[in-house]
Amino acid sequence: MTRTEKLLVELIALPSVNPAFLPPRHPHAGEKRVADFLAVTAARAGLEVEFQNVLPGRSNLIARLLPRNKIRQTILLAPHLDTVGADGTKFIPQRRNGRLYGRGACDTKGSVAAMLSALCELANAKSRPLETEIVFAGLIDEEHAQAGSRALVKSRFKADLAIVGEPTKLRVVTAHKGSLWLELETHGKAAHGATPQFGQNAIHEMARIVDLLETDYAARLRERKHPLLGTATVNVGTISGGAQPNIVPDCCKITVDRRKLPGETDAGVQREIAALLRARKLSAKISSAKLAPAVPLETNYKLPLVQEFMRCVGQKKPLGVHFFCDAAVLSAGGIPSVVFGPGDVAQAHTADEWISLAELERGKDLILKLLQSLP
Numbered sequence: 001m002t003r004t005e006k007l008l009v010e011l012i013a014l015p016s017v018n019p020a021f022l023p024p025r026h027p028h029a030g031e032k033r034v035a036d037f038l039a040v041t042a043a044r045a046g047l048e049v050e051f052q053n054v055l056p057g058r059s060n061l062i063a064r065l066l067p068r069n070k071i072r073q074t075i076l077l078a079p080h081l082d083t084v085g086a087d088g089t090k091f092i093p094q095r096r097n098g099r100l101y102g103r104g105a106c107d108t109k110g111s112v113a114a115m116l117s118a119l120c121e122l123a124n125a126k127s128r129p130l131e132t133e134i135v136f137a138g139l140i141d142e143e144h145a146q147a148g149s150r151a152l153v154k155s156r157f158k159a160d161l162a163i164v165g166e167p168t169k170l171r172v173v174t175a176h177k178g179s180l181w182l183e184l185e186t187h188g189k190a191a192h193g194a195t196p197q198f199g200q201n202a203i204h205e206m207a208r209i210v211d212l213l214e215t216d217y218a219a220r221l222r223e224r225k226h227p228l229l230g231t232a233t234v235n236v237g238t239i240s241g242g243a244q245p246n247i248v249p250d251c252c253k254i255t256v257d258r259r260k261l262p263g264e265t266d267a268g269v270q271r272e273i274a275a276l277l278r279a280r281k282l283s284a285k286i287s288s289a290k291l292a293p294a295v296p297l298e299t300n301y302k303l304p305l306v307q308e309f310m311r312c313v314g315q316k317k318p319l320g321v322h323f324f325c326d327a328a329v330l331s332a333g334g335i336p337s338v339v340f341g342p343g344d345v346a347q348a349h350t351a352d353e354w355i356s357l358a359e360l361e362r363g364k365d366l367i368l369k370l371l372q373s374l375p
């Protein structure tokens with residue numbers, strides 16, 4: 001077993017389910033077990049370790065490898081420590097046919113293991129960068145509200161490049177969409193179901209809005225194309241309204257998921273939908289339904305450090321993905337960010353989550369290759 005595989009096996013066996021997905025005080029909840037374990041691993045390799053408290057009992061783990069000379073640049077390796085939920089058997093790692101199965105194998109304990117192993121190996125290597133500081137940050141809460149990356153940015157942490165660990169099949173990703181969740185609410189006038197002419201039906205009003213969003217608005221968004229990300233999209237995800245068949249409903253609500261391209265803002269999207277409704281003489285109250293903003297990511301792939309990383313990976317063209325992650329938060333906080341890690345996002349969040357062990361090892365090698373190439 002390689003050092004990276006051993007580390008991943010140990011990480012899967014330490015449940016770190018995001019508390020947002022579990023009842024209070026569930027034994028699998030929280031990142032603390034994993035953060036404590038990684039702190040010991042990092043300290044043993046000679047890294048400087050500190051915890052950044054973010055939420056009660058939940059801290060980012062920061063481990064630093066300082067250069068011998070003056071720091072001229074900083075590289076941040078930033079995978080998240082939390083996972084989505086799973087039944088108890090998924091915390092017993094299983095090795096089968098060159099794959100490792102278990103919750104978090106690809107999303108994103110595989111990246112945690114590859115990145116920290118690379119850094120520990122570098123710390124003990126004969127030669128390492130003389131002027132580049134390398135920081136590993138195990139972040140909490142990516143799967144829910146990204147409190148970890150938001151806290152890191154708020155602490156004014158700066159780096160010249162962040163590599164955010166997520167399963168990208170070892171490709172350097174420079175762009176992803178943002179997402180905006182909106183709630184729309186229509187109001188009518190209640191009346192007896194036998195005399196609907198005295199009421200105003202809020203569900204009927206909403207039905208016309210849903211149709212408008214799913215047809216004309218969706219078609220308009222399909223004309224907005226990004227070279228790496230395709231088009232912006234809209235999806236009406238939930239609807240509720242009315243009390244019983246014999247009452248004219250006076251209220252109806254929907255929630256909408258709108259995926260944004262770089263350049264689109266939350267306020268701009270809200271204005272655009274409001275204008276569309278006005279033009280059709282429809283009216284609804286529009287409000288945001290998300291805890292925290294989820295902005296798009298678009299990092300300039302011509303930045304020298306991004307180019308150097310792409311060269312190490314053997315990749316000529318930049319790439320976009322459809323999923324949101326911490327990279328957008330770090331990037332909005334002024335840290336140029338890319339996404340990179342072993343595994344395929346198709347296996348993330350599934351009951352049968354797995355990672356290829358060969359890819360895991362190659363991920364560690366590629367990160368190490370980049371770090372060793374730096375001054």
Ligand SMILES: [Zn+2]
Binds near residue numbers: 080
């Ligand atoms: Zn993830």
